[in-house]
Amino acid sequence: MGDAVRDATLLMGVHGVLTRHPWLTPPEGASASGPPEDTSDSGSDVAEDASEAEDVDVFGLAVNRAEAYGWSSTLLGAGMELGGSRWGHNDAGEDWTQDGRVREIGWLQVDVSSCLNRQRLPVLPVATVLGDVLRQVGDVRVTGIHTVVPVHLAPDPAAALLYAAHWYELADPGAARDITVTVSGRDAGLPGRGGRVRDEALACAYGRMTVEPESTAVNLPGLSRSPTGKVQTEGMRRALAFRCRVPVWSLDAAAWTTEVFVEALRATGTAKSVLITVSC
Numbered sequence: 001m002g003d004a005v006r007d008a009t010l011l012m013g014v015h016g017v018l019t020r021h022p023w024l025t026p027p028e029g030a031s032a033s034g035p036p037e038d039t040s041d042s043g044s045d046v047a048e049d050a051s052e053a054e055d056v057d058v059f060g061l062a063v064n065r066a067e068a069y070g071w072s073s074t075l076l077g078a079g080m081e082l083g084g085s086r087w088g089h090n091d092a093g094e095d096w097t098q099d100g101r102v103r104e105i106g107w108l109q110v111d112v113s114s115c116l117n118r119q120r121l122p123v124l125p126v127a128t129v130l131g132d133v134l135r136q137v138g139d140v141r142v143t144g145i146h147t148v149v150p151v152h153l154a155p156d157p158a159a160a161l162l163y164a165a166h167w168y169e170l171a172d173p174g175a176a177r178d179i180t181v182t183v184s185g186r187d188a189g190l191p192g193r194g195g196r197v198r199d200e201a202l203a204c205a206y207g208r209m210t211v212e213p214e215s216t217a218v219n220l221p222g223l224s225r226s227p228t229g230k231v232q233t234e235g236m237r238r239a240l241a242f243r244c245r246v247p248v249w250s251l252d253a254a255a256w257t258t259e260v261f262v263e264a265l266r267a268t269g270t271a272k273s274v275l276i277t278v279s280c
Contacts, residue, residue, distance in 0.1 A: 007273055008114055010087070011148040011232055012126045013107035014251065015223045015279075018096055020138040024056055025098075058106045059092035061133040071125050072110070086122045087112050093228065102143050102221070106130045107228045114153050121154050121262060123147065127255035144222030144279035145254045148232045152271045154262050157204075161263060164256050165206035171247035177280055179249065180218055181211075181261060183240040184275040190239035193268050197240060200264035209260065214241040222279030233275050254278040 066072040072089060073082035087110035095103040108126055113119070127145070134140045183190065183197070194213055201211045216238045246253050257278050265274060 007232075008112045008150050008153060009090070009109060009148060009232055009273070010112050010121060010123070010126065010150060011107065011109040011229050012123070012130065013104045013146050013228050014127070014130050014134065014142060015102055015104050015144040015146070015227070016140060016142040017100060017102060018105040018134055018138045018140050020096060020098065024137060056137060057092075058094040058108065058130070058133055059089075061136060062092050062108050062129050063089055065129045065132050066125075069125065069129070071122065071129070084116060085113055086116070086119065086125060095224070096137070102224055104224045104227055105140070106134050109228075109232075112150055112153055118155050118158075120157055120160055120259070121149060123149070123259050123262065124252070124255045127251050131251045142249075142251045142254070144220065144277065145251070145258065146223060146227045146229070146275060146277040147258050148229050148273060148275050149258070149262050150273050151262060151266050152273075154266045156266075157259075157263055161204045161260065162206055164259065165204075165208040167256075168208050168247040168253070175248040176245055177249040179244050179246055179254075179257065180214060180220060180222075180277075180279045181242045181244055181257060182216070182218070182220065182238055182275075182277045182279075183261065183265065184233065184236040184238045184277075185270065185272060186235050186237075187239075187270060187272055187274075190270070190274075193270075194240050196268045197261070197264045198242065200267045201242070201244075201260050204260045204263045208247055209257070210245040212243045214243040216241045220277060220279040223277060227277075229275070232273070236275050249280050 063074050071086040074089060090109040090111055092108045094106045097103055108130055112121060198211050218241050246257060258276050261276050
């Protein structure tokens with residue numbers, strides 16, 4: 001298999017609008033290089049507050065949260081390695097520009113463990129970590145996610161997706177939303193599998209999601225214009241698009257939708273990394 005097939009990278013970006021909590025917002029007049037000089041005590045307080053606000057980022061908070069869940073750790077050596085680690089941290093970042101526009105408000109890139117028996121790809125755990133981080137920093141309105149997925153590492157989920165679908169049985173019937181899902185990849189055969197992928201996605205959703213074909217030229221208003229992952233997605237082309245109706249819109253539901261299409265792609269013969277986007 002080629003390097004593209006062996007790649008264990010999973011990268012997820014969350015898109016939307018984040019309004020930072022006021023106590024984490026750099027004070028007026030403060031900048032990346034620090035606040036204006038002020039020798040008074042109040043100036044020192046401002047400098048300290050600004051420094052703390054500037055120190056907040058997705059990478060540090062994601063490492064902290066993944067450690068708390070027991071999914072991953074950066075504690076290495078002297079017997080401190082985490083047994084059963086779901087991933088190794090690679091990188092993370094954010095765009096917290098406070099202008100009310102849809103931006104990529106948080107992303108996390110990990111190296112998926114490939115030696116854990118029947119563990120599904122950590123799509124929902126990564127989304128959970130990102131969601132926790134973003135809510136800790138501000139008020140969040142999620143509008144979409146994009147995920148680079150190493151489909152070749154995905155096991156047959158068996159009953160797991162049935163349990164995932166059952167989670168939405170209690171959703172408010174009036175909360176259903178239409179969303180758009182796209183699939184991009186390097187496999188020349190992907191465009192010809194649209195019907196089979198749709199059928200598999202419907203089967204994996206167990207009646208909790210509708211799936212209909214959509215034009216690959218569809219706009220994705222829920223995603224920022226420059227999602228992270230140019231290196232990871234080099235050579236990929238948008239091959240499939242679907243209009244889906246999900247029981248509720250949330251980051252969790254977007255992750256579940258991604259998992260449904262990961263399995264649909266795996267079951268129909270995809271064995272390379274793909275880019276899956278979910279946009280409301």
